[in-house]
Amino acid sequence: MSVRLILxxxxxxxxxxxxxxxxxxxxxxxxxxxTAANVRPRRLVLDFSGVxxxxxxxxxxxxxxxxxxxxxxxxxxxxxxxxxIEKIVSLAGLDQICTVAKGGKTDETNE
Numbered sequence: 001m002s003v004r005l006i007l008x009x010x011x012x013x014x015x016x017x018x019x020x021x022x023x024x025x026x027x028x029x030x031x032x033x034x035t036a037a038n039v040r041p042r043r044l045v046l047d048f049s050g051v052x053x054x055x056x057x058x059x060x061x062x063x064x065x066x067x068x069x070x071x072x073x074x075x076x077x078x079x080x081x082x083x084x085i086e087k088i089v090s091l092a093g094l095d096q097i098c099t100v101a102k103g104g105k106t107d108e109t110n111e
Contacts, residue, residue: 002050003028005035012041017050025057029064036065042074049080058085059092066097077101 001024002017014032018024036044044065048054066076076098081089089100 003031010042013045015047019053020058021055022057025061029061040072044069044076046078047080048085054085062094
């Protein structure tokens with residue numbers, strides 16, 4: 001599992017790669033939260049373009065980041081999900097607490 005964080009103005013983009021499971025979600029959470037706490041972005045984009053697998057730990061990862069951003073008055077957008085991950089996100093109802101870009105690849109710079 002890997003994450004590349006890009007800060008541009010008031011937007012932090014986390015480009016995720018690999019598999020998100022119990023162990024990797026903990027590491028991702030720490031890395032994203034540490035950076036977000038330092039810069040307090042208004043927007044957090046979770047880019048799933050490199051994610052090949054996600055279990056319920058990924059749902060928890062997204063939910064936690066949504067709650068964190070809500071505390072700071074910000075918002076979360078999820079982009080570039082595979083159809084399988086998009087279905088998991090939809091079934092979990094995450095579109096109720098964050099913005100979900102549906103339909104495959106999205107240029108997250110054009111929010």
